[in-house]
Amino acid sequence: LCCECGQAHPLLDNHLYNFQDEVDDELICHICLQPLLQPMDTPCGHTYCFKCLENFMQEYNFCPMDRKKLSFLQCHKSSLLVRNLLDKLIVLCPFKAECQQTMQRCELEAHLQNRCPGFKKYKCELQRRKSPISKGKEDPPAKGETNTPKDPEVPSGGSSLVAESSGAAVVSLGTTEPGLVNPAFEETEEGENLPQRTSLVAETTTIEIHREDPEEELGMRIVGGKDTPLGNIVVQEVLRDSVIAADGRIAPGDHILEVNGVNISSVTHCQAVSFLRHPGPVLHLMVLQEKGFSNKTVQQDSTATNREVIHVTLVKRDRSEPLGIKLIRKTDEAGIFILDLLEGGLAAKNGKLSRNDRVLSINGQDLRQGTPEAAAQIIQTTESRVNFVILRQPGVQLGEPVEDGSTSNSSSSSNGGSPVHHRRRPDQNHYRRKSNYQKKTVAIKKEPKESLGITIGGGRDNKNKLPIYVTSVQPIGCLFRDGRIKRGDVLLSINGIDLTQLNYYEAVSALKSNAASHSVTLKALEILSLNSPEPALDIREQGFSWSPLWITWLGLPSYLHFCQDIVLSKGNLESWGFSIVGGFEESKGNQPFFIKTIVPGTPAFRDRKLKCGDEIVAVNGVPAIGMSNSELIPMLKEQRNKVTLTVVSWPGSLV
Numbered sequence: 001l002c003c004e005c006g007q008a009h010p011l012l013d014n015h016l017y018n019f020q021d022e023v024d025d026e027l028i029c030h031i032c033l034q035p036l037l038q039p040m041d042t043p044c045g046h047t048y049c050f051k052c053l054e055n056f057m058q059e060y061n062f063c064p065m066d067r068k069k070l071s072f073l074q075c076h077k078s079s080l081l082v083r084n085l086l087d088k089l090i091v092l093c094p095f096k097a098e099c100q101q102t103m104q105r106c107e108l109e110a111h112l113q114n115r116c117p118g119f120k121k122y123k124c125e126l127q128r129r130k131s132p133i134s135k136g137k138e139d140p141p142a143k144g145e146t147n148t149p150k151d152p153e154v155p156s157g158g159s160s161l162v163a164e165s166s167g168a169a170v171v172s173l174g175t176t177e178p179g180l181v182n183p184a185f186e187e188t189e190e191g192e193n194l195p196q197r198t199s200l201v202a203e204t205t206t207i208e209i210h211r212e213d214p215e216e217e218l219g220m221r222i223v224g225g226k227d228t229p230l231g232n233i234v235v236q237e238v239l240r241d242s243v244i245a246a247d248g249r250i251a252p253g254d255h256i257l258e259v260n261g262v263n264i265s266s267v268t269h270c271q272a273v274s275f276l277r278h279p280g281p282v283l284h285l286m287v288l289q290e291k292g293f294s295n296k297t298v299q300q301d302s303t304a305t306n307r308e309v310i311h312v313t314l315v316k317r318d319r320s321e322p323l324g325i326k327l328i329r330k331t332d333e334a335g336i337f338i339l340d341l342l343e344g345g346l347a348a349k350n351g352k353l354s355r356n357d358r359v360l361s362i363n364g365q366d367l368r369q370g371t372p373e374a375a376a377q378i379i380q381t382t383e384s385r386v387n388f389v390i391l392r393q394p395g396v397q398l399g400e401p402v403e404d405g406s407t408s409n410s411s412s413s414s415n416g417g418s419p420v421h422h423r424r425r426p427d428q429n430h431y432r433r434k435s436n437y438q439k440k441t442v443a444i445k446k447e448p449k450e451s452l453g454i455t456i457g458g459g460r461d462n463k464n465k466l467p468i469y470v471t472s473v474q475p476i477g478c479l480f481r482d483g484r485i486k487r488g489d490v491l492l493s494i495n496g497i498d499l500t501q502l503n504y505y506e507a508v509s510a511l512k513s514n515a516a517s518h519s520v521t522l523k524a525l526e527i528l529s530l531n532s533p534e535p536a537l538d539i540r541e542q543g544f545s546w547s548p549l550w551i552t553w554l555g556l557p558s559y560l561h562f563c564q565d566i567v568l569s570k571g572n573l574e575s576w577g578f579s580i581v582g583g584f585e586e587s588k589g590n591q592p593f594f595i596k597t598i599v600p601g602t603p604a605f606r607d608r609k610l611k612c613g614d615e616i617v618a619v620n621g622v623p624a625i626g627m628s629n630s631e632l633i634p635m636l637k638e639q640r641n642k643v644t645l646t647v648v649s650w651p652g653s654l655v
Contacts, residue, residue, distance in 0.1 A: 042075050046066070204288050222273070310391075344585040441523050443520070460562065461503035567645075594613060611649055619636060
């Protein structure tokens with residue numbers, strides 16, 4: 001059940017309410033036919049729910065009521081008066097059997113969290129089902145005591161220090177998430193608020209995808225690859241009505257580890273696209289899925305049969321130096337596991353820890369039933385030497401550690417866990433922002449009635465605010481004959497008319513009107529491939545539906561970037577819920593910051609605007625360029641309730 005409305009609904013859908021009285025039609029959304037939530041006004045005078053309108057505008061470019069041309073950017077929040085009227089609508093508590101109270105809609109969430117006996121009973125029952133306690137091994141707690149884990153104390157304010165020791169730099173990873181099964185602050189019978197710890201839970205699963213048409217695209221967009229700071233292949237978006245959407249098990253933020261038994265966690269972006277575009281009736285995908293925060297305590301220890309115990313010592317220069325390790329819990333196995341190692345971090349340089357290693361103890365403190373927060377606290381309070389005892393699956397051979405700051409790189413995967421990563425050799429490419437494009441001016445003479453013979457995509461009205469690019473050069477028309485304009489070129493101007501800020505229809509009109517003249521001068525940008533060549537394209541990818549790969553956009557000059565501000569808000573005890581990679585490193589210089597993961601159930605996840613693969617340009621107006629990972633993370637953690645992220649969002653590669 002949803003913690004805000006107390007009813008069952010898909011996570012990304014609007015909340016559901018039981019209204020006491022019939023609601024005036026003027027306050028009804030004509031998309032979902034329910035009273036408005038986060039109302040948005042259109043320029044043509046209609047009002048819809050924010051989520052309803054956002055989802056509708058992803059598919060269409062007109063108003064649902066009068067079908068006038070519409071862009072989501074033209075819409076704005078309804079007036080404070082309208083929002084207050086909606087918030088004051090009287091609703092019934094959904095737990096009718098235990099609670100017959102009525103209240104204003106804006107008061108329901110606080111009622112459920114603090115006063116409703118029905119919701120409290122529901123949470124207790126859910127906690128009992130999800131976290132069974134082994135009564136044979138422990139004495140029952142004395143009356144008035146709570147069953148909290150005996151871990152080192154988390155600093156006041158509820159924030160854990162996992163972020164500083166996180167490989168992917170999860171922001172405030174250990175802070176609490178209201179609305180989850182076991183929120184970190186529960187009201188006790190005595191009315192006291194006692195902290196309970198939460199952990200980030202992830203698990204791997206194998207998914208079998210069936211296609212009636214072996215050539216049909218899967219319908220998802222991916223980002224990442226070993227030639228980018230993201231490293232892994234990450235799902236950015238799942239398209240509606242696609243094969244993946246119909247299956248329902250893969251979601252944005254999932255990491256794809258294997259395709260039909262082939263490990264793709266250490267391949268380039270282009271290679272991963274080739275694997276995923278390979279036709280076939282059945283596709284086997286192994287994915288790593290972050291499940292959100294949980295304080296579920298696993299009581300049974302997993303067997304250590306056929307595994308080796310390894311001792312690793314890392315030496316910090318001072319207490320505040322991060323190790324560069326991201327720790328998680330799994331849903332199917334007790335203990336703490338290494339999910340990721342930060343490039344250039346102390347652990348990656350040492351080279352002896354690997355992904356999927358299980359941490360048994362740190363500095364002699366038993367963590368077989370511990371939490372990532374407890375481990376982070378031990379690491380943070382250690383002055384110099386951090387001694388790990390880890391458990392590793394057999395058959396993983398690690399070479400001698402290297403000193404050039406190279407990081408872990410996946411080479412094999414284990415059953416039921418994250419991939420185990422070897423270190424990357426120094427001669428392999430590391431992504432850094434380069435000028436991998438060249439400008440060209442094409443001047444041609446033509447007949448007035450002769451067409452240019454190209455199709456285009458993009459436009460500033462596009463969801464990702466892309467520049468205009470060529471999707472195909474038809475074997476008719478003057479540009480095919482000339483041969484200098486190619487598919488994928490970004491069009492800058494035609495006969496002196498700037499195309500870079502136009503929407504799609506404006507660009508089409510400008511191209512058509514100027515094509516009627518005897519001479520045409522086109523200025524364009526050709527993107528040069530610095531990495532592996534683009535995968536071979538089949539028939540279905542040609543023509544109007546073709547679009548450049550995600551990695552292509554990363555090389556565009558900054559004046560063609562469309563920056564947007566995303567404002568996230570959270571409670572005092574929440575985490576922002578996203579992880580970042582990139583930043584300045586001595587061995588690689590300046591690299592852009594990218595969003596690597598977005599944790600389910602967090603403010604970043606609920607907002608839905610931030611996507612995996614987005615580049616962070618600034619935080620609260622402060623440019624991120626030149627910052628290191630260890631400089632940007634504290635800046636994000638310092639923002640208590642609100643942060644403005646300036647990001648550039650490029651569409652992932654379609655597979």
